[in-house]
Amino acid sequence: MKKTxxxxxxxxxxxxxxxxxxxxxxxFKEKEESIEKGIFTLAEKNVASGKNSLKVxxxxxxxxxxxxxxxxxxxxxxxxxxxxxxxxxxxxxGGLLEEDVQLDNIMAVDQxxxxxxFAATLPSQRDEYGGKKxxxxxxxxxxxxxxIPNQGLSDHFEGAGWADAASVAISPDGEKIVFGLxxxxxxxxxxxxxxxAIVVANSDGSGMKILAEEDISLYVVGIDxxxxxxxxxxxxxxxxxxxxxxxxxxxxxNLGLKINTxxxxxxxxxxxxxxxxxxxxxxxxxxxxxNILAKGGDPWGTVEISGNGEKVSSAExxxxxxxxxxxxxxxxxxxxxxxxxxxxxxxxxxxGRIIVCxxxxxxxxxxxxx
Numbered sequence: 565m566k567k568t569x570x571x572x573x574x575x576x577x578x579x580x581x582x583x584x585x586x587x588x589x590x591x592f593k594e595k596e597e598s599i600e601k602g603i604f605t606l607a608e609k610n611v612a613s614g615k616n617s618l619k620v621x622x623x624x625x626x627x628x629x630x631x632x633x634x635x636x637x638x639x640x641x642x643x644x645x646x647x648x649x650x651x652x653x654x655x656x657x658g659g660l661l662e663e664d665v666q667l668d669n670i671m672a673v674d675q676x677x678x679x680x681x682f683a684a685t686l687p688s689q690r691d692e693y694g695g696k697k698x699x700x701x702x703x704x705x706x707x708x709x710x711x712i713p714n715q716g717l718s719d720h721f722e723g724a725g726w727a728d729a730a731s732v733a734i735s736p737d738g739e740k741i742v743f744g745l746x747x748x749x750x751x752x753x754x755x756x757x758x759x760x761a762i763v764v765a766n767s768d769g770s771g772m773k774i775l776a777e778e779d780i781s782l783y784v785v786g787i788d789x790x791x792x793x794x795x796x797x798x799x800x801x802x803x804x805x806x807x808x809x810x811x812x813x814x815x816x817x818n819l820g821l822k823i824n825t826x827x828x829x830x831x832x833x834x835x836x837x838x839x840x841x842x843x844x845x846x847x848x849x850x851x852x853x854x855n856i857l858a859k860g861g862d863p864w865g866t867v868e869i870s871g872n873g874e875k876v877s878s879a880e881x882x883x884x885x886x887x888x889x890x891x892x893x894x895x896x897x898x899x900x901x902x903x904x905x906x907x908x909x910x911x912x913x914x915x916g917r918i919i920v921c922x923x924x925x926x927x928x929x930x931x932x933x934x
Contacts, residue, residue, distance in 0.1 A: 603930060603931075603932055604646070604647050604648050604930065604931045604932075604933075605648070605928055605929070605930060606626065606628075606644065606648040606920075606929045606930070606931055610630060610631035610632070611628060611629070611630060611631075611922060611929045612628065612629035612630070612631070612638050612667075612669055614629075614669025614670075614908075614909075616669050616670050616671055616672075616731070616909075617629045617638075617669040617671060617909065617922075618671075618909045618911065618920060618922055618929070619671055619672060619673040619677075619680075619911055620673075620911035620912060620913050620918055620920050621673045621674065621675055621676055621677035621871075621913065622675040622676070622736055622832060622870075622871030622872075622913060622914040623675065623676050623677070623913065623914060624645065624646050624913040624914070624917065624918045625643055625644070625645060625673075625676065625677035626643070626644050626645070626646065626677075626918075626920055626931060627641065627642065627643050627671070627673050627677050627680055628641075628642055628929065629641060629642075629667060629669065629671065629682075630642050630653075632653070632655070637657070637666075638657070638667040639655060639656060639657030639658060639659075639667070640653050640654065640655050640656065640657075640659075641653070641654050641656060641680060641682070641702060642654075643677055643680075643704055646913075646918045646931045646933050647931070647933075648931060652704060654702060654704065654707050656684070656702075660702075660707070660708075660709045661684060661686065661700075661709070662686055662687055664687055665684050665685065665686055665687070666684060666685040667682065667683075667684050668682070668683040668684060668685065668697055668729075670682060670683035670697070670729055670730070670731060670732050671683075671732070672732050672733045672734040672741070673734065674734050674735070674736055674737065674738035675736035675737060675738065675832060675871065676738075677704065678703065678704055678705060678738060679701055679702065679703055679704070679734060679738045679767060680701070680702045680704065681699060681700070681701045681702075681712075681732050681734050681741050681743075681767070682699070682700055682702065682732075683697045683698065683699055683700075683729045683732065684697070684698060684700060685697055685698070686698065696715060696726040696727075696728060697714075697728040697729045698711060698712070698714060698715060698729075699711070699712035699714050699729050699732060699741070699743060700712065701734075701741065701767050701768075701769070710767070710768055710769050711769060712741065712743075712765055712769045712772070713769055713772065714727055714729055714743070714745060714763065714772070715727055716772070717745060717747075717761070717763065717772065717774070718747060720747070720759075720761070720774065721747045721749075721758045721759045723749040723758060724747040724748060724749050724758045724759070725748060725749055725750055726747075726748055727745045727746065727747050727748070728745065728746045728748065729743050729744070729745060730743075730744045730745065730746050730760075730782040730783060731743060731744040731782055731783050731784075731785050732744075732785070733785050733786050733787050733830070734767065734787070735787045735788065735789055735791055736788070736789050736832035736871065737789050737832075738767055739766065739767055739791070740764060740765070740766060740767065740787055740791050740811050741764070741765055741766075741767055741787075742762065742763065742764045742765075742775075742785055742786075742787045742793050742811070743762075743763055743765075743785065744760065744761070744762055744763075744780075744781075744782030744783065744785050744795075745760065745761050745762075745763055745782070746759075746760050746782060747759045747760065747761070759777060759778060760777065760778065760780060760782050761774045761775075761776065761777040761778075761780070762774070762775045762776040762777070762780055762782075762785060762793065762795050763775065764787075764793060764811045773811075773812075773813060775793060775795075775809050775811075775813055776795060776797065776807075776809065776816070779797055779798040779799075780795055780796065780797050780798065781795065781796035781797075781798075781804055781825035783825060783826060783827060784796035784804070784806075784823070784825050784826075784827060784828050784838070785828075786828050786829065786830030786836065787811070787830060788830050788831065788832055788833060788834040788852070789832045789833065789834075790833075790834060790852075791810065791811035791812075792808050792809070792810060792811070792834055792852055793808065793809050793810070793811055794806065794807070794808050794828060794830055794836055795807055795808075795809070796823055796825050796828075797818065799818065803822050803841065804822065804823060804825050804841070805818050805819065805820065805821060805822055805823065806818075806819045806820075806821040806823050806828070806836065806838070806850070806854065807819060808852060817854075819850065819853065819854030820854050821840065821848065821850060821854055821856075822840060822841045822842070823838050823839065823840055823841055823848075824838070824839045824840070824841050824846070826839070826865075826866060827866045827867075829866070829867060829868045829869040829876075830869070831869050831870065831871055831872060831873035832871050832872070832873075833872070833873055834851065834852035834873075835849060835850070835851060835852075835857070835869060835873030835890070836849065836850050836851075836852070836869070837849050837867050837868065837869035837876045838867065839863060839867065840859075845859060845860040845861055845862060846861070846862075846863070847859065847860055847861030847862075847863055847867055847876065847878055847888070847894075849869065849873070849876060849890050849894075857890055857891075858876075858888070858890045858891075858893070858894040859894065860888065860894040860896070861876075861878050861880070861886070861888060861894070861896070862880050862883075863878040863879065863880060864879050864880055864881035865879050865907075865908065866909075866910070868910055868911045868912050869890075869912070870912040870913060870914060870915060870916040871912075871913060871914040871915075872914055872915060873890065874889070874890050874891060874915070874916060875887055875888065875889060875890065875912055875915070875916025876888045876890060876894075876912075877899070877910050877911070877912050877916075877919050878910075879904075879907050879910060879921070882902050883902050884898055884899065884900045884901050884902050884904060885898075885899045885900040885904055885907055885910060885919065885921060885932075886898055886899060887899050887912070887916060887919065887934065897934075899919055899932055899934065900921070900930075900932065904921065904923055904930075907921035907922060907923050907930075908921070908922045908923075909921055909922040916934070917933060917934055918931065918932070918933055918934075919931075919932045919934065920932070
């Protein structure tokens with residue numbers, strides 16, 4: 565009787581193990597299917613929410629700010645592949661910089677995400693008027709930081725006490741950075757805006773040069789592998805036009821496109837995407853001479869162009885996330901449905917295969933491989 569009971573119990577246990585293995589296999593298949601659909605959740609909480617806090621390199625690496633200790637204060641920069649694997653974390657706050665450094669949602673990556681340029685405010689740079697944003701270039705392989713001496717330009721405007729970085733871009737080859745600076749002064753105990761400028765520098769901090777100042781948008785800035793710098797310049801009281809200038813300060817040109825001054829995206833070969841200051845279908849793609857290559861879309865927020873200039877991603881309010889083909893009459897492909905129409909950040913890699921977005925409502929950071 566006892567032997568029979570032992571046999572029955574053993575049989576039951578073997579059955580449970582087989583069923584469990586089968587369920588595990590089913591779950592694995594489900595996971596594989598979800599991977600084939602191409603949606604990966606990289607992080608579900610404590611991800612920085614600013615539109616510039618997440619970037620995708622041309623080769624498909626994802627770089628983003630992250631709060632690793634859940635105190636709602638960004639302290640780490642993470643680099644990962646599109647599946648959220650092979651992560652490399654570099655601790656900035658309490659690591660490469662001082663304990664209570666404040667990282668700002670201003671960031672750019674080069675073609676292979678080997679270099680990341682970002683803005684931060686050190687304790688020594690804070691006072692009753694706020695913080696002074698300094699730029700840094702992080703090399704992921706060596707985990708080394710180089711400070712860009714942007715505060716040294718504060719004497720460019722008479723009466724300026726400091727200069728805050730408002731936007732930044734790095735050339736795909738990682739050799740040049742370009743950024744927008746806002747200069748501040750103090751009058752009667754209060755800070756006031758003195759002036760603005762577009763500045764270029766080598767990624768080691770040398771060769772800093774002001775390319776344009778006054779009548780420019782701080783937030784429209786980009787640079788390609790030929791070191792052509794794209795920015796927005798005001799031509800009359802209200803209208804801004806897309807302009808280009810070489811990193812050595814030569815060849816400034818108005819490209820004749822009146823644009824919105826939120827942001828542009830520049831491919832490595834100088835193809836530019838952004839939004840025109842007009843109704844209808846304002847998303848545009850143009851070459852370095854201002855020739856329109858494609859036009860369409862009804863975006864909510866920013867648009868991003870792939871590294872080769874052939875794909876553009878755009879989120880449309882309550883409709884979803886879309887991918888446009890530059891060379892096929894801007895044919896639209898739906899990537900995410902309308903439940904993700906409020907994504908705050910999206911970006912694409914070299915060929916448009918990877919789109920990344922941060923969904924505001926759930927706080928999910930998603931990587932979508934197409």
